[in-house]
């Protein structure tokens with residue numbers, strides 16, 4: 514495939530940056546280990562890297578369960594270019610994931626075209642991002658016809674709505690790709706039943722499309738799940754792996770379509786989004802009921818969590834964060850954590866059941882089928898922004914020294 518020099522050099526720079534980042538992290542870690550020996554309380558170093566058992570695939574024992582993890586190191590750019598030399602990626606949909614995955618594929622020098630509704634919001638965004646009508650930007654059906662790998666990144670509801678028209682373009686020899694198990698797993702509700710003669714694969718970034726892009730640009734890479742629903746060629750897993758790397762992932766964790774969708778719907782409704790809003794709100798409200806000022810309630814609930822403590826958990830784990838806090842805080846947190854666990858578990862059980870039995874899918878599809886769903890959604894999120902907690906948050910964030 515002939516690639517523009519700029520694209521090739523952007524892609525190489527991203528890969529070089531990734532390698533450099535690893536070296537820098539290792540240096541920082543060695544320093545931290547040396548410094549940590551003298552530090553108190555002990556901020557332990559990260560555990561030793563797992564032993565690689567086969568190039569490109571690590572079988573790692575996670576808490577007694579052996580799991581397969583694939584890595585970017587086995588898919589250098591030249592290999593990706595060769596592997597996909599006869600392919601056209603038709604990226605259908607240009608929301609958060611379409612944007613992130615599409616730009617990463619393009620910067621990786623792969624042959625990608627975008628398919629979205631002409632004149633819609635995504636169409637405009639795609640043009641702003643440099644996609645050109647008639648060259649690499651087309652209406653959905655035209656892109657689907659041209660593509661050999663159909664990346665269905667329409668909204669989950671739109672995947673089911675457009676399926677009757679789209680399925681005729683999924684012909685023998687093509688690959689059908691998703692970033693979520695939703696459409697295929699809940700087929701009774703979505704009607705999405707892929708033809709029997711194509712590979713059906715998934716690479717689902719475990720993070721927002723914004724992060725898929727920003728980590729790639731920084732030379733890093735998001736974690737993604739990969740899975741195979743249908744393997745006609747005998748190469749579907751390899752293809753899912755190559756796709757996962759091509760869209761900008763660093764590590765790929767093997768799963769199934771079912772497990773991906775159940776855990777994803779559960780996680781986003783729980784700790785990732787719904788749970789965190791509910792927990793923050795409850796804590797904030799009780800502080801306010803007890804006469805604390807808005808800024809105090811916000812700082813002690815959201816700002817400190819997001820700016821100081823949660824990044825420490827992300828970096829090195831809960832014990833690391835605990836150890837960075839006072840003994841007073843640690844004693845209390847140790848006592849109260851089990852109470853929160855006990856209080857929350859029934860809600861999580863109810864949530865998992867609601868995901869498994871299709872209730873969450875039904876709700877999503879019904880909501881999205883309303884003509885004015887965008888306005889309805891906006892009304893509900895506007896109500897969250899209008900909560901005192903987030904109005905205060907807006908002001909507190911504006912006072913961050915780096916925002917001045």
Ligand SMILES: NC(=O)C1=CN([C@@H]2O[C@H](COP(=O)(O)OP(=O)(O)OC[C@H]3O[C@@H](n4cnc5c(N)ncnc54)[C@H](OP(=O)(O)O)[C@@H]3O)[C@@H](O)[C@H]2O)C=CC1
Pocket residue numbers: 605606607608609610611629630633634635636665666667668669671674675692693695717718719720721722723
């Ligand atoms: N958001 C994320 O970060 C993540 C998403 N995923 C998965 O990736 C997939 C894409 O999600 P996401 O990127 O969030 O996109 P959205 O769910 O925000 O969907 C946006 C895209 O769908 C199009 N669309 C919506 N309705 C229709 C319709 N009736 N007909 C045609 N096109 C339509 C929009 O086009 P238009 O602008 O013209 O309306 C837009 O291009 C989903 O399967 C999702 O679960 C996976 C991991 C994370």
Ligand SMILES: CC[C@](O)(C(C)=O)C(=O)O
Pocket residue numbers: 718719720721722777780781785786
């Ligand atoms: C947490 C929400 C998510 O599952 C995601 C960004 O991973 C989504 O569907 O957008």
Ligand SMILES: [Mg+2]
Pocket residue numbers: 777778781
């Ligand atoms: Mg999700």
Ligand SMILES: [Mg+2]
Pocket residue numbers: 718719720777781
């Ligand atoms: Mg998710």
